[in-house]
Amino acid sequence: MSQMSVVEATNAALRQELTRDPKVFVYGEDVAHYGGMFRVTDGLLRDFGADRVIDTPISESGFLGMGLGAAMAGMRPVAELMFIDFSLVAMDQLLNNIAKTHYMSGGSVPVPLTIITQGGGYRGAAAQHSQMLEALLLHLPGLKVVLPSNAADAKGLLAAAIRDDNPVVFINHKQLFGAKSEVPDGEHIVPLGQARTVREGTDVTLFTYSYLVGMGMQVAEEAAAQGVSVEVVDLRTLNPLDWDTIAASVTKTHRVVIAHEAHMRCGVGVDLSHQIQSRLFDELDAPIQVVAALDAPIPFAKELEDVVLPSPARLLEACLGAVRG
Amino acid sequence: MQEVRGSSPLSSTTLFSIFFADACLRVAVLILNLSLGPHACKLAPPMETSQRDEQFYRSMVRMRAVETELLALSSAGQLRGSLHLAQGQEALPAGAGAALRKDDYVTATYRGHGYVLAKGGPLLPIIAEILGKAAGLGGGKGGKMHLFDLEYGILGTNGIVGAAVGTAAGAAWAAQLQKTDRVALTVCGDGALNQGHVSECMNMAVLYQLPLIILCENNLYSEMTPLSRSHGDVNLAGRAAGFGLNTAQIDGNDPEAVYQVMSEAVNRARTGGGPTFIEAATYRTIGHYQADSGIGYRTAEEVEAWRAKSPLDHWAAKLGKRAPAIAAEEQAAVRAVFEEAWALPGPDPLAAGTQVFA
Ligand SMILES: Cc1ncc(C[n+]2csc(CCOP(=O)(O)OP(=O)(O)O)c2C)c(N)n1
Ligand SMILES: [Mg+2]
Numbered sequence: 001m002s003q004m005s006v007v008e009a010t011n012a013a014l015r016q017e018l019t020r021d022p023k024v025f026v027y028g029e030d031v032a033h034y035g036g037m038f039r040v041t042d043g044l045l046r047d048f049g050a051d052r053v054i055d056t057p058i059s060e061s062g063f064l065g066m067g068l069g070a071a072m073a074g075m076r077p078v079a080e081l082m083f084i085d086f087s088l089v090a091m092d093q094l095l096n097n098i099a100k101t102h103y104m105s106g107g108s109v110p111v112p113l114t115i116i117t118q119g120g121g122y123r124g125a126a127a128q129h130s131q132m133l134e135a136l137l138l139h140l141p142g143l144k145v146v147l148p149s150n151a152a153d154a155k156g157l158l159a160a161a162i163r164d165d166n167p168v169v170f171i172n173h174k175q176l177f178g179a180k181s182e183v184p185d186g187e188h189i190v191p192l193g194q195a196r197t198v199r200e201g202t203d204v205t206l207f208t209y210s211y212l213v214g215m216g217m218q219v220a221e222e223a224a225a226q227g228v229s230v231e232v233v234d235l236r237t238l239n240p241l242d243w244d245t246i247a248a249s250v251t252k253t254h255r256v257v258i259a260h261e262a263h264m265r266c267g268v269g270v271d272l273s274h275q276i277q278s279r280l281f282d283e284l285d286a287p288i289q290v291v292a293a294l295d296a297p298i299p300f301a302k303e304l305e306d307v308v309l310p311s312p313a314r315l316l317e318a319c320l321g322a323v324r325g
Numbered sequence: 326m327q328e329v330r331g332s333s334p335l336s337s338t339t340l341f342s343i344f345f346a347d348a349c350l351r352v353a354v355l356i357l358n359l360s361l362g363p364h365a366c367k368l369a370p371p372m373e374t375s376q377r378d379e380q381f382y383r384s385m386v387r388m389r390a391v392e393t394e395l396l397a398l399s400s401a402g403q404l405r406g407s408l409h410l411a412q413g414q415e416a417l418p419a420g421a422g423a424a425l426r427k428d429d430y431v432t433a434t435y436r437g438h439g440y441v442l443a444k445g446g447p448l449l450p451i452i453a454e455i456l457g458k459a460a461g462l463g464g465g466k467g468g469k470m471h472l473f474d475l476e477y478g479i480l481g482t483n484g485i486v487g488a489a490v491g492t493a494a495g496a497a498w499a500a501q502l503q504k505t506d507r508v509a510l511t512v513c514g515d516g517a518l519n520q521g522h523v524s525e526c527m528n529m530a531v532l533y534q535l536p537l538i539i540l541c542e543n544n545l546y547s548e549m550t551p552l553s554r555s556h557g558d559v560n561l562a563g564r565a566a567g568f569g570l571n572t573a574q575i576d577g578n579d580p581e582a583v584y585q586v587m588s589e590a591v592n593r594a595r596t597g598g599g600p601t602f603i604e605a606a607t608y609r610t611i612g613h614y615q616a617d618s619g620i621g622y623r624t625a626e627e628v629e630a631w632r633a634k635s636p637l638d639h640w641a642a643k644l645g646k647r648a649p650a651i652a653a654e655e656q657a658a659v660r661a662v663f664e665e666a667w668a669l670p671g672p673d674p675l676a677a678g679t680q681v682f683a
C-alpha cells in the first residue's frame with residue numbers, strides 16, 4: 001500500500017496498462033508534453049514515448065471519432081477529455097457512433113475505447129466547467145460509466161476500464177484530485193459493475209458515488225450522533241449497475257436516499273428510484289428521497305453555488321427524513 | 326481531366342515537385358517490388374487496362390443491379406427504412422475499390438453500399454443485412470446505413486453526415502501506430518464538408534500525416550440544396566488544401582480516372598506521404614432517397630445532361646459486344662442472391678436486447 005492522490009492513482013493505472021499492453025495509447029489536449037492539465041498524464045511521454053502518448057488539437061469530436069476508429073482497428077485508445085463539459089461538442093461521436101457501433105454491427109465490432117475525464121463543482125468554476133453529465137451518457141445504451149470516489153478505486157477502475165472491450169467513460173471529480181488515500185501497490189483491478197458498501201448501517205441506505213461519497217460518510221457520522229444508522233453504498237459504476245448490492249441493502253434497511261451532484265430531472269436518482277420501487281416495492285417503509293443539484297445551471301458566486309449543489313445539510317435532512325418521516 | 330495538387334499555394338514548381346516526388350516514389354516502389362518480391366511491399370496489384378475495363382464494368386453493373394432490386398422492393402413497400410441510391414455515381418466505388426487491398430479500411434455514408442460491394446466481401450451477408458435478416462452482417466440490427474465487416478475492413482456506412490470521417494482517420498492512425506502499411510478510405514459528400522467534425526479530422530490527418538484518403542463525392546447537391554446555397558466557396562479541394570492535404574480534382578464518372586488518382590493517393594499513404602483529399606465531380610441521376618423524384622430543385626435538362634454521362638453506359642459502349650453478356654451474368658448473380666436472402670429468416674425478437682455490450 002502507498003498513500004496516493006487520485007491524480008497519482010490515475011497516473012499509476014495508465015502506467016500499469018501502458019506497460020502491460022502495447023495496444024494501449026493515451027491522447028488528448030495537453031496530455032503529452034505538458035503532462036495533462038491536472039497532471040494525470042505526468043511523465044508518460046518521457047517514459048513511454050511519442051507513439052504511446054500523443055497531444056491532440058482542441059477537436060473533441062474529431063479525436064473521439066478517431067478513438068473509435070483506432071479501437072475498431074485493434075488499438076485500445078485512452079482519450080482524455082479535459083472537462084466532461086466538453087463532451088457536449090462531441091456528443092454525436094459519443095452517442096451516435098461510439099455507443100452504438102457494437103450493437104449496430106450485430107456484435108461483430110468491439111470498441112475498446114476508454115475516455116478519462118473529470119467533472120463536478122464546489123470550486124466556483126461556473127456553469128460550463130462544473131457539471132456532472134453522467135445521466136446524459138447513461139440515457140443512451142452502449143457506454144459504461146465509472147465514477148471513482150477515492151484513489152484506490154481510481155487506479156483499479158481505470159485499469160478495468162482499459163481492459164474492457166466496451167467504450168467506458170471514467171469520470172474523476174475535480175474536488176478529489178488531491179485527496180490522498182491508501183492504494184494497493186502493483187497490479188490492482190476493481191471489476192466494473194461492483195458497488196462497495198463503505199459504511200454498514202441499519203436504518204437507511206444512502207446510495208451515492210463520486211465526491212458525495214465522502215460527504216455521505218460525514219453525514220452518516222452526524223446521523224449516528226442523532227441516533228440514526230446510515231448505510232453508505234458507493235455505486236462506483238453506474239453502467240453496469242450492481243443491482244445485487246443495491247437490492248441487498250434495500251432489503252436490509254428498507255429506507256433509501258439517493259444522492260448525486262448532477263441535476264434532478266431525468267437523472268440517476270430518479271432512474272434508480274424507479275428501479276427500486278418497481279422491483280422492491282414491498283421492501284420499502286418510506287418514500288425514496290433523491291438529493292441532487294437544483295435544476296438551474298451551476299452558478300459562479302459561492303452563495304449561489306452553495307444553494308444549487310447538494311450540501312451535507314441537505315443529505316442529513318434527507319437521511320433523517322427517510323427514517324423519521 | 327485529372328489534376329493533382331499539393332498543398333496550397335499552388336504553383337507550377339509545387340506541381341512539378343509533386344509529380345517529381347511521385348515519380349521517384351513509383352520508381353522506388355518498383356525497385357522494392359523487384360528486389361523484395363511481390364509480398365514485401367504490398368501496393369495495389371498492377372492490372373492491365375483491358376482487365377480493368379471489365380472489372381469496372383462488372384462492379385458498376387453489379388451495383389446497379391443491387392439498386393434495381395432494392396428500388397423494386399422499396400416501391401412495392403417491402404423494404405423498411407430510407408433508401409439512398411447512387412445511380413450515376415457507380416464509377417466511384419468501382420474505381421476506388423480496385424485501388425484498395427482487402428485489409429485496407431473503408432468508411433462511407435448512407436449512400437455508400439457501393440463501396441461495401443466493391444471491397445470484395447461476399448454479397449449474401451450484405452444483402453441479408455439490407456433486408457433485415459438474421460444472417461446479415463449486423464444480424465439485422467444495422468441495416469443499409471450501418472454496414473460493418475471487420476474482415477474486409479468495412480468500419481461502417483453511417484447515417485450521420487460527416488461522422489464516418491473520424492472513424493477512418495482513427496483506423497488510419499491505428500495503422501500508423503501499428504507500423505503497418507494499411508490505409509483508410511473515407512467517402513463523404515459535398516455537404517459533409519460543412520460539418521465541423523470533418524474539418525477537425527482534416528487538420529489532424531495532416532498533423533499526424535495519416536494514411537487517409539478522403540474521397541468527396543461532389544454530386545452538386547446536399548439533399549435538395551445546391552452547392553451555391555450551402556458553400557461559401559464551392560472549391561472543395563481548395564478547402565482541403567487549406568488544411569494542408571494533398572488534393573486532386575477528378576471526373577468522378579470515369580472509373581479509370583478514379584482508379585488512377587486513388588492508386589496514387591493509396592501509394593502515397595502507404596509509404597508515409599500523408600493524407601489525400603479527392604474531389605470527384607459526379608451526379609446522382611436519381612432522387613436523394615426513395616421519396617424524392619430528383620426533379621423540382623433540379624431541372625429535367627440538368628438531370629438528362631448528366632444521364633448522358635452515365636459511367637455505366639459509357640463503359641458498356643467501351644466494352645462493346647462483350648457488355649451484354651457480362652451485364653446478364655452479374656444481374657443473374659445478384660438476382661439469385663436476393664432470392665436467397667429474401668427467403669432467410671428474420672432475427673429472433675429476443676436478440677433485440679443483446680449485443681449492446683461486448
Ligand atoms: C448531421 C446530419 N445532418 C443532417 C442529416 C440529414 N441528411 C442526410 S443526407 C444529407 C445530405 C448530405 O449531402 P452530401 O454530403 O452532399 O451527400 P449526398 O447525400 O449528396 O451523397 C442530409 C442533410 C444527417 N443525416 N446528418
Ligand atoms: Mg452531395
